[in-house]
Amino acid sequence: MTPSTSSYSRRHFLRGVGVSIALPWLETLARAAAPAQIQRFVCVANPFGMIRDAFFPTEEGLKAALPRNLMPFEGLRGKFTVFSNLDHGFSVGHAATHMFLSGVRATAAAGMPEGNISLDQFLASQMAGQTRFRVLNTAAGSGDGGGVELSWTRTGVLVPPIQKVSQVFRMLFAEDPAEQKAALAARYDRHGSILDAVNEQARSMNRRFSSRDQEKLEQYFTAIREVEQSLQQEKAWLFRPRPKANLAEPKDGPVSRQLPVLFDLVALALETDSTRVATIEIPGSFDDAAVGIQPKSYHGYSHHGKDPTLMEGMRKVENYQTLHLARFLKKLDGPGLLDSTQVLFGSGMGDGSAHTNRDLPVLLAGGGYKHRTHVVMPAEKEKRVPLCNLYLTMAQRFGVETHSFGHSKGTLSELS
């Protein structure tokens, strides 16, 4: 199935999300000139996994009965799939949750051709210059109490998410004052010429080096080239007007308050084509009291040790997440944006209490796939399929010409 190009009325969509946006002519032109099939990707992830009985359907197939925390997805049948038995083949607890979207541990990145690049960065690398933000990495709060550590660059750097909705809003919609733009432009120029100079320094240094040190210095050359490119791209966007949102700047708050706002802002970011790749992290600082349970910390509930009260609390924290995820999907679906947006929800933790990274919770929605509600992948050791196979499938659908991602061994055909 090919992802359908949306031919919906944008105004209609905007009413749908309760915000009206005056589209600057440039944006409209840019849209008209864009390739026919715009592809988008959003990943939403938490650090502690999902309680199995409330997330994984017991039945298989399109009509599978939905467990408690997937009830909000009832209206989305045919638009999403939960996968059982997918993971990265590792299990070292918290130390492996950061590989959810890359399949590669940060410490093992050196030996991989693409390092431990995460799917969002991988897809975004071909978006350079096309949208204002190549990728928008956000979190609904601080990583105190357990960060998701979702997004990694090709060079093994953890990309810190923006943790405040007010800042996300300003990046997307607030116009910088003219003098600030001029100052920024001057700064870009100055940094550009400094890079020219240090590049020359590095070249004469390189001539003195042994081959192993030269290998190391190569990183420096590459980094400089990349910075030069992004300085140019950012400078180009500096003087293009931002889309206007008829929406007051949202107030920052605890995770439970920011999460719905963040979903709305990411929907708007996709809609206004400010970015086509985004991530939303639901961090360990989730204010558990907000879902009507005794404050104990999200991490505390995840260590339920099979205690029924704690497990119930954990399900409630998770229910809040799936509730707003479903709302987000419906918001995209209304105007038909969902079919061109692959939304991945999951966690690098399989069972937060046992600290395993096996059988990760993985839900894929949208993207124009032939969804089947619940797909059970083989559980037997020798037949298991790496989660990276799904990521490779997604990357190809996104339009990246590649035959591998992370530790993929092929693609998935379950949804075609």
Added chain:
Amino acid sequence: MSSEKSDPSPKLDGKVRTSALSSMQVSDDDSTGEWGQKNPYPHSTVPILLSRSSLARRVVMREAGASRLFATLLAVVTIPGFAASLGASTSGKPSLIGKEVHAFLSTHCMDCHDDSTSKGDVSLEALGASVTDATAIGWQRALEQIERGTMPPAKKKQPSASELETAALALEKAVVAFAQSKPSRESTVLRRLTRTEYRRTLEDLLHLDLKATDPTKEFPEDTRTHGFASVGERLITSSFLVRQYLAAAQDVLDRAVHFEERPESRILSFLPPFDKTSAYLRGIERDWYAAKRQPQPFQTLAYKPPGVPGTWGYMSLDDLKQGVAVSGIYSIRVLAEGKFRHANRTERQLSSADAFHPLSQPLRLAMIRNTLAGLDRAARNYDALVGPPPSGAQPLAAWDLPDDVPAWVECQVWLDAGQFPKFWLMNNIGPESVANLTENQYTRLDKKQLAEFEAANMGNRNGDPMFFETPRIRLHKIEVRGPILEQWPPASHRAIFGDAPYTSAAAGRVLRDFAERAWRRPVAAEEVEPILQLVRAAERNAITAGTAPQSAEQAAIKEGLQAVLTAPEFIYREERNPQLDGHEIATRLSYFLWSSVPDEKLRQRAASGDLARPEARRQEAERMLADARSDSFVADFLDGWLRMHKLGSMAPVFSVYFDDNLEPAMRTETRLFFKRLLQTNGPIADFLDSDYTFVNRALAKHYRMDWKTVEPNLGQPIAGLTSRDFHAHAAGSAPSQDFALVKLTDRRRGGLLGQASVLTLTANGVDTSPVIRGSWLVENLLGTPPSPPPPNVPVVEPDIRGATTIRDRLEKHRSNATCFGCHQLMDPPGFALETFDAIGAWRTKYKAAGGKELPIDPSGEFGGTSFADIVGFKELLLQRQPQFARNLVEKLLTHALGRELTAADRPTVRHIVEKAAPAGFQLRDLVLLCCESEALVQK
């Protein structure tokens, strides 16, 4: 189903890492992967390794049952590129293992490990008679087993000490001879400055204090190898980081360079109300005096009862909310007093009831910096003004206040332009006790007072504490004086430009002088030519654009300086030749002991060529350790050795952890402990067990010590430490928070294993795991890291329903032969530590759901001897001092050399350990011997 493709061949990065000394593998960095092309999983690499090798005889290592144990013990552990070790390019010359080894093996090993028996599916016979490319790793593992006494097993006849030593020495000789015969020695790969090194370097280059306004706070975390961020090969330079370098250099230069006129130093005096914005208590207080047309005599900081809105305990200086105009050091004075600390109680009641009650201490005023940056004025979001400090914020200054007598307290702190002070009441009084106090106070009001209270408290604005006698701080006056300038331009500016005014003609000299210090070596004029061209171009462009010549020149030289600090010569520590030159040696020493650049003295000594002599290095190292900059060594080395950087990374769920500010206290305890041993050349056995430690009030409470026995030690001088070391806060004076050395009455808390820092960082914030603590211990204290768990082994699931303990469940896990091998080594130390909870509080029972409790059994067997609990375990640990010392030396060398050690380094380590042994392994000796060693002057 999925369409499978054939595996691409393994990508090997061509690096040999067979950390021969003691398989210093990073258990939490390397683990197993089912589809990992570069699978760092040792259990399966062993057979692969051997099958690829050209072994004359077959070594059988089947993947089954008990064989796991030995396969694991002999496994190759740090894997990236193991196959490369078999490549021709790194081939060594085979070396014979000699007849002492053969004699030992045939007496003690061959009964079980010859070709025909090959118990555990390991045959030493198959390794042949010499160390070769194919057998080197097998021999190294065998050597480690003999050295550690793991083999022969305890139930078999044991070799005599001299027999064992002779065999180990001979085998080591063969292994080393082979390793050293390889054509290319493992050398240190170009090291990039770590985050800490970058900050510390700029601080020392420019005489700035950058801790508070850390230019590296957005830098990505550095990759750690065996815990250390200092290993060059693993440090990555990314575009993300280069952008940070550009920004950080600019930021720091803006602080350092001052072409403008000397700013005027001012004295600003403030009278109440200082906080003009917040409602609730202070709003009522303001209104009350305004209505009476009286000058407000003071403003109150009080603890907030639960369920009552508003912020009570935090207060900004509103009149200064635009911040100070100029960055610099400011003197801040406050006239303040503690009030009603003993509300509803007598002092005797408080002190006898609970020496740790927050009100048995003086009321404490603290100060942080605040700024309006990020404040949403339109939404009247005044959080930044009146809200609590961000979580984890440590006060700049703190003071114990006298009761009922206003007294001036003072501090000198750095404020950036735009920053202003904010104050808060630090004592964690506890919401319940405040609520009770408030409740009780109503009954004390007479009719008139009650009417006044009702009138002032219009619309139920919760002004209660204004009328009641609840614990609080009254602020009477605030004075801000500064910036305090000793000279102008400041030292940071002079460090770059010298004393003469800058003119464009001096650009080349300024750049070169600065580069010599920043790049840590002599710099030829032509080396800074590209940067000088940059400066000239910037000047021309600015003048063309209409900028006044002088401003154009000043901006241009800053651009050049920014380039000096972004250049690879600054970012990387260049080492040109196999034998390091004087400046390169100086740089190694200074980054080892200071995490920063060499100072003037060290540079002079470097230039003289003197540092090639071990004695000269020792002298310099002595001098450097005596300098306060060596505190960086203490912090950085502990981060690497004990993984202290992990402390608090999984935020504990215990409220006391945050309420009592335990995290910084824990870190301080361990640093003081280490620093004292370093400065007094104390025995490293103290790390394993000691009859003293360092506590402040919060830790003493956490450790359930009797405060009366601790209190007299406050303020007592201690050899090797300065009084500054005992202060919990950077400025001010709050003796109630200070640390003291305390004698331990029993041995449960002695040594590192009784310290809350270690016990917290080896747990996950919620509960403990004997496996995690045990593997941490054997790896970081004994240098014998266990292998990571194999895939597809069922996990030990936590279960707090009260039917079983973790020990029961582990017992079951260990009955699985696959798991037994490693778990029998690491679980017992873990069991011994189970009597400490996830933040290191003592316990004897597990708490389970529904109030159930299960007893903890901390007994076990270690090295063939059984122990009853942590005290008994530490006695056994103390018998392993040489092994502990050796591991510590390996860690020190890894940090100093910036690379992983190999078999070729064994003689260096052995030499240091043997030299330090007669004096009983003293910490400073070990550090100095590392500085003297030949390895330190080789790339």
